[in-house]
Amino acid sequence: MNQKSTWIEFKNECITDKLFDICIWVLIAAAVCITLYPFIYVVSISLSSGEAVNKGLITLLPVDVNLDTYRMVMSYKDLWISYGNTFYYTVMGTFLNIVFTCLAAYPLSRKRFFLRKKMNFLLAFTMYFSGGLIPSYLVVTGLGLYNSRLAMILPVLVSAYNVMICRSAFEGISEELFENAYLEGANDLQVLVKIAIPLIKPTLAVLTLYYAVARYNDFFSALLYIGKQNLQPLQLFLRRILLMASAEIMQSSGNATAASAAAQSTIQIRYVCIVLSMVPIVCLTPFIQKYLVKGTMLGAVKG
Incomplete structure (x- = not known):
């Protein structure tokens, strides 16, 4: 039984x-x-x-x-100008983000750094309290960055949350590796570039994806600091098409496409612009996705 x-x-x-x-x-x-x-x-x-x-x-x-609507939209030169601006802001901005994130996270991960606790506290403090929108705008305009490409890069140069992830990844590296490097005569910069950074590549791949997506989708900074249309990123172009003037693409079409443009649905032009704006991120994500789980776990905060 x-x-x-x-x-x-x-x-x-x-x-x-x-x-x-x-x-x-x-x-x-x-x-x-x-x-x-x-x-x-x-x-x-x-x-x-x-x-x-x-x-x-x-x-x-x-x-x-x-595909007539695609041909019509892709013949609009402002689309490619905004694409070029977004490419510049994403590539240059992401590169500087990673560089300065590593430079900020590495000393905060070293126990022998005498300001480590105070700087970590200040770093966490900025995640909950900030100066606000108006002081940030006054600082950017006061520095003469308004209507310049640097206005899209410098105000968001470092993310406190990403610095904490990178710091935790550096802390996971064995201290013996650093001690051996110092005994061999290496300085802090050499240890960072030749030992620390190669060992946290999965985490850096994830942070690169985080920064790149944020840079690619950033339209609020451009809305605040970029008034010249030839400096505006793709997201502002997309916003203008979706909310304000999708008919401008029809009006800008040449005589050969003017008749067909008049027959196209306004919503179709908007959706074509959405699809074209998604192509770079959709193509990039599969190459980095394999690092997502591993990189996030390597950079996880230890309890």
């Missing part, structure tokens, strides 16, 4: 586990569908013909695939 009852309990546990797994997979599938549907719908709208869009025939997949 005991063996029989044990077998029944084991069988019931297996059935329960299978039901639980089925429920989990159903929830995951539902979450994936809910997440992917808006993206697929936007892409489908952008690829469909203007007539199908105006009649509301698109539910999931494109109807009467037509």
